[in-house]
Amino acid sequence: MQTIKAAVCHEFGAPLVVEEVQLAAPDMGEVEVTLDAVAICHSDISYAEGAWGGQLPAVYGHEAAGVISAVGSGVSDFSAGDPVVVTLIRSCGTCPSCAGGKPTICETSYNGEGPLQTSDGKPLEQAMACGAFAEKVVVDQRQIVKIPHDLGKDVASLISCGVITGVGAVVNAAQLRPGQDVVVIGAGGVGLNAIQGARIAGARRIVAVDMSEDKLAIAKEFGATHGVLATQDQPWRASYKALGGRGADAVLITVGAIPAYEQAPRYLARGGKAIMIGMPHSGAKASYEPVMLAAVGQGLIGSKMGDVVIQRDIPWMIDLYQQGRLKLDELISGRWSLEQINEAIADTKTGSAKRNVILFNR
């Protein structure tokens, strides 16, 4: 056990407390990563507010990048000094989902004791298999991917959740073909990545739908060809107009608000697919008219973490960034210290922020 600093949630809805905690050494197949950066995701905030339950006290944080500082037994592909991104995608590699190419929905459950304890030796939940609001993490080697030494850790941290979720949903879940039309509902962190994913995939037209004019303007910087204000009556009519009187081949729902889920099929062309990426709170329900979907061959598809295979997709996305085809620097709206994490979370909750990143000075 070693002592590190972490931001701990003791009570849902209360501010996180930056305090000393204990971290175990990496076990078999695990690595210890000393973090340089962790971005704040809306999922962290939803967890800290109690939207999805879970054990307390807990350490959230799952969009991280750093350098390997120790490896456990049986780790041969990584060694100390390797720069990596850390994801929450823990996969066994052999269950039917993993074997079928979808490790994001691995069927193996991991109920063992996590590596974290409070300073007085009580259980401390390593949320989302990461616990990255901390100076160091100990994670399974399948959760990490090596990155180039010269890649900034702040931009790298964004790749491990928001970028793979948005870009991955376009290429892996929607399987968008060049020339197709796309609607992206929500121009926040994930939405902007779905928009630039659609641009990279060769979409003909990309309609961004959001409640905020400011966010629609940002969406255009990321590749949206049209913006539609969600606050207007029947906003899908404005989308049809932008798409020459037709619905979209794919609509990606990147927000958690239920009306967005209920309206999504209205934006679709015949045969189109609605991809559900956002994470509404547990218990929230949406209603559909199944006959409408059946009559015109439309689909509703859920996508977790962009259905990515991190070892395949993250190196691709890093190349896109280094070639100037994927915007990452522009996704960062603020840089903060771990001690400022509650201010960074409050700023993210205002809805104006793209991604706030915590940087560890070491």
Ligand SMILES: [Zn+2]
């Ligand atoms: Zn996330």
Ligand SMILES: [Zn+2]
């Ligand atoms: Zn598996």
